[in-house]
Amino acid sequence: MYGNNTVTEVSWVKASLLPSLFLGACFLVGMPGNGLVVWTVLTKFPQRSFTINVILNLALADLMVMLTAPFWIYYFLNSWVFGNVMCRLLIYLVYLTVYASIFFITLMSLHRFAVVVLPFASQMWRRPHVVCRMLLAVWLLAGVFACPTLISASTKNKVGECTDDMYFSDEHRLAVNVLEILFAFVIPLSILSICYSCMMRRIRTLRRCKEMKTGKLVAAVVGAFFVCWLPYHILNLVIISALLLKYSQPEKAKALLETTEALKNLHGSVCFLSSVLNPILYAFAARSFRGGLRETNFAKLFAKMQEDTEQKLTREGTASVQAL
Numbered sequence: 547m548y549g550n551n552t553v554t555e556v557s558w559v560k561a562s563l564l565p566s567l568f569l570g571a572c573f574l575v576g577m578p579g580n581g582l583v584v585w586t587v588l589t590k591f592p593q594r595s596f597t598i599n600v601i602l603n604l605a606l607a608d609l610m611v612m613l614t615a616p617f618w619i620y621y622f623l624n625s626w627v628f629g630n631v632m633c634r635l636l637i638y639l640v641y642l643t644v645y646a647s648i649f650f651i652t653l654m655s656l657h658r659f660a661v662v663v664l665p666f667a668s669q670m671w672r673r674p675h676v677v678c679r680m681l682l683a684v685w686l687l688a689g690v691f692a693c694p695t696l697i698s699a700s701t702k703n704k705v706g707e708c709t710d711d712m713y714f715s716d717e718h719r720l721a722v723n724v725l726e727i728l729f730a731f732v733i734p735l736s737i738l739s740i741c742y743s744c745m746m747r748r749i750r751t752l753r754r755c756k757e758m759k760t761g762k763l764v765a766a767v768v769g770a771f772f773v774c775w776l777p778y779h780i781l782n783l784v785i786i787s788a789l790l791l792k793y794s795q796p797e798k799a800k801a802l803l804e805t806t807e808a809l810k811n812l813h814g815s816v817c818f819l820s821s822v823l824n825p826i827l828y829a830f831a832a833r834s835f836r837g838g839l840r841e842t843n844f845a846k847l848f849a850k851m852q853e854d855t856e857q858k859l860t861r862e863g864t865a866s867v868q869a870l
Contacts, residue, residue, distance in 0.1 A: 562623055573616065576609075576822040579824075583601065584609065587602040587605070594852070597658075599677055600653060600654040647771065784802055
C-alpha cells in the first residue's frame with residue numbers, strides 16, 4: 547500500500563504539479579512581458595514597419611495563449627470543471643496562436659530574406675494595404691489549420707477531463723499529427739533554412755555588418771521558437787511511429803503511446819515557454835540602451851529595428867534602380 551501511494555504521489559508530481567508550476571512561471575513572466583511589447587508598439591509607433599507589425603502580432607498571439615494558462619493550471623491541479631464548449635474553445639485558441647506564431651515568424655524571415663537578397667522586390671513590403679492583407683491572411687490561415695481541434699477536442703464524455711485526442715479512427719489521428727508536424731514545423735523550418743542560407747551568403751559580401759543586427763534578433767526569435775517546440779514535435783513523431791506500428795508490432799506501439807500519454811501535460815506546458823522568450827530576447831537586445839524590461843528601452847530597440855529596415859530598403863532599392 548505504501549509503495550502504491552508513493553508511485554501515485556510521484557505520478558501526480560510529474561503529471562500535475564511540475565506542469566502547473568512551470569505554467570505559472572510562464573504566465574507571471576509572459577503576461578507583463580508581452581503586454582509591455584504590445585503597449586510600447588501601439589503607443590510609440592503610430593506608423594509601423596513590416597517587422598514591427600509582425601512583432602506586434604506575435605506579442606498579441608503570445609498574450610492570447612497566456613490567457614489560457616490559468617485554466618490549464620486549475621485543470622492539472624484539480625479537474626476540468628469549465629464544460630465541453632470551453633474545452634474546445636481554449637484548445638482551439640492554443641492551436642490558433644501556435645500556427646499564427648510560426649506563420650508570423652516565417653513571414654518575418656521571408657521579409658528579411660527579401661530585404662537582403664531581393665531589395666528591389668522588397669519595396670512592396672512598405673505598402674500599408676499589402677502589409678494589412680498579409681497579416682490578416684496569416685490569422686485566417688492559422689484559424690483554418692487549427693480547425694481540426696474543434697473536432698478532436700472534447701471532455702471525453704467524462705467529468706473532469708479535457709483533451710485534444712478524440713479521434714474517429716487511427717487514420718484520423720495519423721492524418722492530424724502528420725498535418726501538424728508538416729505545416730507547424732517541417733515546412734516552415736525548410737523555408738527558413740533556405741532563406742537563411744541565402745542570406746548568409748549575401749551577408750558575407752556586405753561591408754557594413756552592423757546593419758544586420760536586426761537580422762540577428764529576428765534569427766534569435768526564430769531559433770527560440772523552434773527549440774521550444776522541438777520536444778513537442780518529437781513526441782508527435784513518436785505517436786506517428788506508434789500508429790504505423792500498431793498492426794505489425796502492437797505491443798511496441800502500445801508502449802510508445804503510453805509513454806506519450808505520461809508526458810502529455812509536461813511537454814504541453816514546455817510549449818508555453820516560446821511565448822515567454824520573445825520579450826526576454828528583446829530585453830537582452832535593448833541592453834545597449836541601459837536597462838532591461840522598460841518601455842523606453844523597448845521603444846528605442848523597435849525604433850532602431852524600424853530605422854535599419856527602412857534605410858536598407860531605401861538604399862538597396864535605389865541602387866537596384868540605378869543598376870537598371
